[in-house]
Amino acid sequence: MTRTAFVLGAGMVGVSCALSLQKRGFAVTLIDRREPGQETSYGNAGVLARSSIVPLNNPGLYGKITSYLGNRHPALNLDWSRALTRPGWLLRFLWEARASKAAARIAALESLTGSTVERHRALMAEAGVSHRLRETGTLKLWRTEAGHAAAQAEHDFLKAHGIAAQVLDRQGISGVEPALKPIFHAGLLCLENASVDSPGAVTQAYAELFRQRSGRIEKADAQRLERGASGWRVATAQGGFEADIAVVALGPWSMDLLAPLGIDPKLDVERGYHRHFKAEPGARLSRPVYDVDAAYFMAPMEEGYRVTSGVDLSRRDAPDNHRQIDQVTVSAQEAFPLEDGFATTWRGARPTLPDSLPMIGEAPRHPGLWLAFGNQHLGFSTGPITGEIVAALVCGETPPVDPTPFAPGRYIG
Template sequence: MSCDTIVLGAGIVGVCTALHLQARGRQVALVDLKDPGEGTSHGNAGLIERSSVVPYAFPREFLRLLRYGLNREPDVRYSPCYLPKLAPWLLSFWRHSAPAPLAQATRAMRPLIERCVVEHDALVEQAGLQHLIRANGWIEIYRCPRALRRAQQQAQAMSAYGLHFELLDAAQLHAREANLSSEVCGGVHWLDPKTVSDPGSLTKGYAALFVQRGGQLLKGDARSLEPQAEGWRVRTEQGPLSAKEAVVALGPESNELLSPLGYRLPLAVKRGYHMHYAATQELKHSVCDTQGGYVLAPMTQGIRLTTGIEFAAADAPINETQLRRAEALARQVFPLGERLDPQPWLGKRPCLPDMLPVIGPAPRHRGLWLNFGHAHHGLTLGPVSGRLLAEMMTGEPPLTDPAPYSAERFS
């Protein structure tokens, strides 16, 4: 078998890359061991996060770092035995979170973040998936008046980025979400983002559109990719597949393919969990308790609670500590019903220390392209980063300068 381009990875980034290449006339095969949308694309909070123009940086306040060091906070947890291995990456992350490099990362991410909703809108309309999308934004909630005042001041500073939001006192917040408890004293309602009621189904719907338009969806192990004289070959259940070009869009597993080819990209994993709960009361918006480090989102499967960050080995067993902490806090602000899932779902966010993804050509292999490392924003940036890479691969003028996302920055 042969095609023009093999896309390795059927998560949201890989599927969108395949769709954009296909729309530009390429014959594309999408290869993964799993069905589309079965990895991290399945289990996130379902936010198309237009309001996150500033990347999630390493905290630099001493007292906050001290609290995290005690390992008792709900939003960040670490495995003590894994910390020494992760320490070099964390140090690099901390350095890139200083004011000047963080401002640089913000400028680099802005063109992608600004287009995230419109690029999703186009694919949603083409795939007929409007029933999965809500256009009512999401709400940050606060239980501490001091934290609320600080958050609302920070929100006002974001007006320079063209964002739309409303500052809510307790009465205004409870008018929008009547079933939040009186512990919540106010919030910020971000109006530009959209939310998804089933992120896994959205990815599957995009993949179905790809197949409907003539794309091949094949089961195969991406790690079998090997260079040939005229391109690349990968083994699939249907037999060997050859192409002139290949795209690595494997998210947290990208280094498993690239390391044998001689690449040493500093890709780390921020683990996160979700659990679904019975909806005993209505929740109209996705709400984020930033102090508690969790999101509650109304999903097709129930109310989904997604946790913050867990630093642990990617293949370490599930640890419910962080989920239990977040659940206890969530039950104080919203009447969650019983758990609906037999065990927590565990996802792995692929993160680079400078908070930017890798989008572009592999430096030392002709015809090999990269699209991964989107951290907390894989769902948000899947369509726009897929478009950018497709433009680069087909020689179109790119929607923004791709230089900040080059893999060569780690050479």
């Protein structure tokens, strides 16, 4: 008899879970209130980040805290009223940044990012969207002389982890991206990263691949999750769905369904913004660039040049705060000939846990309820391997990487 599953959330992580379970013979229903790839998986910089193996809250965070406190730096905006409602979470986030925890968390992230380009390359070929993949790396940039030492240190760190990168001076930067203005002293070309020209369209293509393989996609707003007679049931405004197992991959909305079950995964939210611009005639970028000092990504996209902001630690559904995106818009125009004017400002939310690692596995005390969220800034990169970990664990197979660092039991009793 065919086993059944429903996956809640049609972002990159949820779609990947659906594909991996489907591959193992499950009849899968993918459920989301919006079309696939239209929430967090739409708004990112489109980077397949092989080199992103250092958690956001790493030991270097401690030295930067004072520069963030006044909410003037573009890298961070902190709503203090929100922070004070969950002081324990913020303290745990800072506690996890201590040096003694760094090596284990770096190893865990590396296990997720190591195959990201390979896995996406294969899925894009299957989905017929290989033309969206750019294997041109990413470029990290520094505006001051101090950037030379920083670029060399990061190069050496990545080399120690088997990740190729190239340190560039002003001339080298102009050689790979001649349209950038000569304001950067140092750069690091991360050769093993890749990118796509529309992360939302790639997610949609993977969802269409799932549909073509007899997967079921339902546009429905999940309202209540509960144990059923022989598995799990989710109630939606469009009706109920039942299956042997349930996978919650709703990113920053996951806690809305889990809280009534008495599950507190210690999940919180980082918000972020982007804007699209046109470049002046003749100007182009061949890869996403990250301006370290001004804290923004600028990535060539199907819609134009996408400029993304830093982290906004405000309540998930609070009104927009455009301070950061306004700041980085000015900085991006200093660096690259973007035309004035943009159509809209997009805002999204990312799911984050105190240790900056995702939660992947079966919920304690809730057999058949599987959790796949908290991928923070790396969900687009690590969605495919997350799906494979979940499906392997469900089927009693050996996962492609050690799932222990991501076990829900580290936060859920």
